[in-house]
Amino acid sequence: MSVLQFLTTVHFDHGMRRQLPQLLASEGVQRPLLVTDQGVMAAGVFAQATEHLPAHSRLAVFTEVPLNPTEAAALAGAQRFKDLGCDGVVGVGGGAVLDLAKAIAVLATHPAPLWDYCNRHPQAKRIGATPPLVLMPTTAGTGSEVGRSAVIVFDNGIKAGVRCPDLVSAAICDPELTLGLPPGITASTGMDALSHCIETFCSPVVNPPADAISLDGMQRVFAHIERAVHQGHDRDARWNMMMGSLEGAISFQKGLGAVHALSHPLGALGFHHGTLNAILLPHVLAFNRPALGDKWLALTRQAGWTVDTCPRQALMELLRRLGLPTQLQHLGVAHEALASVAAQALEDNAHKTTPRAVSQADYLQLLQDAF
Numbered sequence: 001m002s003v004l005q006f007l008t009t010v011h012f013d014h015g016m017r018r019q020l021p022q023l024l025a026s027e028g029v030q031r032p033l034l035v036t037d038q039g040v041m042a043a044g045v046f047a048q049a050t051e052h053l054p055a056h057s058r059l060a061v062f063t064e065v066p067l068n069p070t071e072a073a074a075l076a077g078a079q080r081f082k083d084l085g086c087d088g089v090v091g092v093g094g095g096a097v098l099d100l101a102k103a104i105a106v107l108a109t110h111p112a113p114l115w116d117y118c119n120r121h122p123q124a125k126r127i128g129a130t131p132p133l134v135l136m137p138t139t140a141g142t143g144s145e146v147g148r149s150a151v152i153v154f155d156n157g158i159k160a161g162v163r164c165p166d167l168v169s170a171a172i173c174d175p176e177l178t179l180g181l182p183p184g185i186t187a188s189t190g191m192d193a194l195s196h197c198i199e200t201f202c203s204p205v206v207n208p209p210a211d212a213i214s215l216d217g218m219q220r221v222f223a224h225i226e227r228a229v230h231q232g233h234d235r236d237a238r239w240n241m242m243m244g245s246l247e248g249a250i251s252f253q254k255g256l257g258a259v260h261a262l263s264h265p266l267g268a269l270g271f272h273h274g275t276l277n278a279i280l281l282p283h284v285l286a287f288n289r290p291a292l293g294d295k296w297l298a299l300t301r302q303a304g305w306t307v308d309t310c311p312r313q314a315l316m317e318l319l320r321r322l323g324l325p326t327q328l329q330h331l332g333v334a335h336e337a338l339a340s341v342a343a344q345a346l347e348d349n350a351h352k353t354t355p356r357a358v359s360q361a362d363y364l365q366l367l368q369d370a371f
Helices: 016-026 038-042 045-049 071-083 095-109 183-202 208-230 235-254 258-267 273-291 294-303 311-322 335-345 349-353 360-370
Strands: 010-012 032-035 060-062 088-093 133-137 149-153 159-163 170-173
Touching: 010 016, 010 235, 016 045, 016 088, 016 133, 016 170, 032 071, 032 095, 038 045, 045 088, 060 071, 071 095, 071 149, 088 095, 095 133, 095 149, 095 159, 159 258, 170 235, 183 208, 183 235, 183 258, 183 273, 183 294, 183 311, 208 235, 208 294, 208 311, 258 273, 258 335, 258 349, 258 360, 273 311, 273 360, 335 360
Parallel strands: 010 170, 032 060, 032 088, 088 133, 133 170
Antiparallel strands: 149 159
């Protein structure tokens, strides 16, 4: 049985961004480094998220966030933290921003390289005291605000996690920050959340509380993702999508599976994580179906499927209704990269908790099916 950990304090509801000044004050933070990206800034969401901070305060902002957060960006952000005399970190954005904010907090008080703290490092160093960190998601996808790791593309080309389950001081989940999210990003991040709920539930690790959480999250995403995509200002749909995202990430302690074992090396090539998960999920769930036993019955109930539903067909149809790509080649993935990705998947930590044994040949076939 796994160790049961549910650590992060979450302030969840419409309008909860108003709690930001109070949370920073309670942590003694007077000059936070606010980590965000250009898209969040341009959409006005950063201004919305920080509107309750004192108007006279001169904000220290770091916006150089890649599509997939990198070790180099984390080092640059930590240097900005030091140069500006900051004493805390606030992440405002999607999963890339939130994961990078975690990595910046680590390097703000720990010597580089970040790889020394990676869970793939054979002798990973312990992470000690870090600056206070508040995370504010602006998408309903990764659940990074409660996830136990920061997923980073390291300088050596490996995409993996820095395990930091107790790094976050508090999370603010305000669904109002997602009301203006475009349909395409809503769809891809929403499918990311669904992949988390499904893969954690299917993991063979024994953790009944996490199973119950992932099942609840799964049902919320299945029931609300199409409304959130096509009726973006539906407050109820946005609330439920953010809750489903959070629940999928709370369950990460069970481990993930083949979807993520493949999407991590693919993401290291520069492709969007949520979209990769969306494309891979139909094929991986169909592959795992024979090994799921009674879990398949529970999964179909949450999805609104019958027990004889073909998971590949049902999920592919969902992707089409959401307007998402259904093949890796649509993203620009090169066919000649597939063999290397299949080999790298065997080394990914998500490979350790697949419900069905997966060989390198199986991974390559899954990639071919999704190509």
